[in-house]
Amino acid sequence: MSSTTTSSSSGLPYALERSVAISAVTRACSLTDKVFRNLVAADTITKKDKSPVTVGDYSAQAVVNTIIGSHFPTDPIVGEEDSKDLRKEEAKSLRDQIVQLANEALGDPAKECPSVQVLAEKWNSGDLSEEQLLSAIDRGNSEGGSKGRMWALDPIDGTKGFLRGGQYAVCLALIVDGEVQVGVMGCPNLPHDASSPKPKEGEFGAGAKRDDLGTLFITVKGQGAFSRPIFGSEVETRISMRSISNLGEASFCESVEAGHSSHGTNARIAELLGITSASVRMDSQAKYASIARGDGDVYLRLPVGDGSYQEKIWDHASGALLVAEAGGQVSDIRGRPLDFGQGRTLRNNKGVVAAKKEMHGQVIKAVGQALEEEGRGHL
Numbered sequence: 445m446s447s448t449t450t451s452s453s454s455g456l457p458y459a460l461e462r463s464v465a466i467s468a469v470t471r472a473c474s475l476t477d478k479v480f481r482n483l484v485a486a487d488t489i490t491k492k493d494k495s496p497v498t499v500g501d502y503s504a505q506a507v508v509n510t511i512i513g514s515h516f517p518t519d520p521i522v523g524e525e526d527s528k529d530l531r532k533e534e535a536k537s538l539r540d541q542i543v544q545l546a547n548e549a550l551g552d553p554a555k556e557c558p559s560v561q562v563l564a565e566k567w568n569s570g571d572l573s574e575e576q577l578l579s580a581i582d583r584g585n586s587e588g589g590s591k592g593r594m595w596a597l598d599p600i601d602g603t604k605g606f607l608r609g610g611q612y613a614v615c616l617a618l619i620v621d622g623e624v625q626v627g628v629m630g631c632p633n634l635p636h637d638a639s640s641p642k643p644k645e646g647e648f649g650a651g652a653k654r655d656d657l658g659t660l661f662i663t664v665k666g667q668g669a670f671s672r673p674i675f676g677s678e679v680e681t682r683i684s685m686r687s688i689s690n691l692g693e694a695s696f697c698e699s700v701e702a703g704h705s706s707h708g709t710n711a712r713i714a715e716l717l718g719i720t721s722a723s724v725r726m727d728s729q730a731k732y733a734s735i736a737r738g739d740g741d742v743y744l745r746l747p748v749g750d751g752s753y754q755e756k757i758w759d760h761a762s763g764a765l766l767v768a769e770a771g772g773q774v775s776d777i778r779g780r781p782l783d784f785g786q787g788r789t790l791r792n793n794k795g796v797v798a799a800k801k802e803m804h805g806q807v808i809k810a811v812g813q814a815l816e817e818e819g820r821g822h823l
């Protein structure tokens with residue numbers, strides 16, 4: 445934690461995109477926070493791939509896409525959700541809630557930086573209709589690709605964590621010609637200070653939320669990584685990965701669900717590297733944010749089973765740039781850089797390994813050995 449700056453970094457590359465992304469993510473975080481405190485079972489549906497999606501995921505995507513669309517009308521958006529299930533007859537009450545929540549979030553007279561304020565009139569000049577908001581959700585249907593600008597949005601990353609009252613993140617990134625240039629991530633349940641105790645899951649249900657929770661992470665390629673509270677102070681603090689002299693002192697950050705990243709293989713890798721501290725398990729890209737600010741050192745996401753799952757670009761774009769700008773290196777299990785120019789998925793990559801630059805090669809070597817021992821060396 446070495447220096448501070450304010451949020452108006454005008455003159456620097458991508459200053460407007462950075463401000464608009466902060467505004468969009470902040471509004472989406474107030475919305476999801478409110479949804480969590482009032483969530484009932486009927487507000488969640490199960491998608492075709494059996495994963496959950498809530499009224500919070502849909503409304504947050506509608507809000508962020510509306511804001512991005514009003515500032516950068518020709519920019520494609522690759523967003524996780526679409527309106528197909530919502531348009532069904534039986535989803536009427538979900539639609540009604542989304543209309544109310546999204547309009548509240550867009551109309552909130554929160555303070556914005558001056559360049560965003562002027563354009564804010566475009567979206568908060570009156571309530572948007574149900575159809576306008578469903579179309580806003582579907583602005584996220586871009587197929588992505590390696591040319592030009594596009595935004596990647598995960599309106600709630602770690603939906604299972606969100607539902608449990610654990611960690612989740614609103615994640616937005618600007619990708620240009622396949623390279624992430626801007627990343628903004630809001631983690632409403634993460635303490636401002638890495639050294640504060642993590643809240644126990646569910647602790648902040650029914651309005652009992654601690655006021656030191658809610659952290660925003662901001663990065664632009666070549667400009668460093670920063671954090672600040674989501675609500676309240678706009679003073680940003682530069683963050684960097686922890687300084688450790690050898691990997692034996694490191695700790696891992698890994699997924700909660702063994703179905704998303706192999707815990708058994710991680711344990712063997714820890715053994716190979718001489719790591720003795722227990723792994724920290726949390727949902728969402730809060731894992732990237734945690735290692736970027738030194739609250740953990742290595743993020744491992746190893747393929748499970750036959751390794752056929754293709755990681756989605758919105759699950760990694762903002763987090764990967766944050767770690768890179770905080771002194772880390774992010775790759776797949778073979779050490780290949782993540783390729784965000786292949787469409788909606790990272791189809792040229794398998795899994796994710798993020799660690800401090802100087803130690804990344806050693807981790808990749810241990811990952812290779814552990815997979816070899818399991819007979820999965822071909823992955």
Ligand SMILES: Nc1ncnc2c1ncn2[C@@H]1O[C@H](COP(=O)(O)OS(=O)(=O)O)[C@@H](OP(=O)(O)O)[C@H]1O
Nearest residue numbers: 600601602603604699700701703704726727728753
């Ligand atoms: N099989 C499989 N393998 C790997 N990853 C998967 C898989 N299935 C889903 N997902 C994606 O995982 C996202 C949540 O990742 P997390 O690291 O937070 O997982 S976990 O909740 O801790 O288990 C989750 O993101 P959200 O849907 O935004 O929550 C999914 O996109």
Ligand SMILES: [Mg+2]
Nearest residue numbers: 495496524603
């Ligand atoms: Mg999901």
Ligand SMILES: [Mg+2]
Nearest residue numbers: 598601602759
């Ligand atoms: Mg996700």
Ligand SMILES: [Mg+2]
Nearest residue numbers: 524598600601
């Ligand atoms: Mg999601």
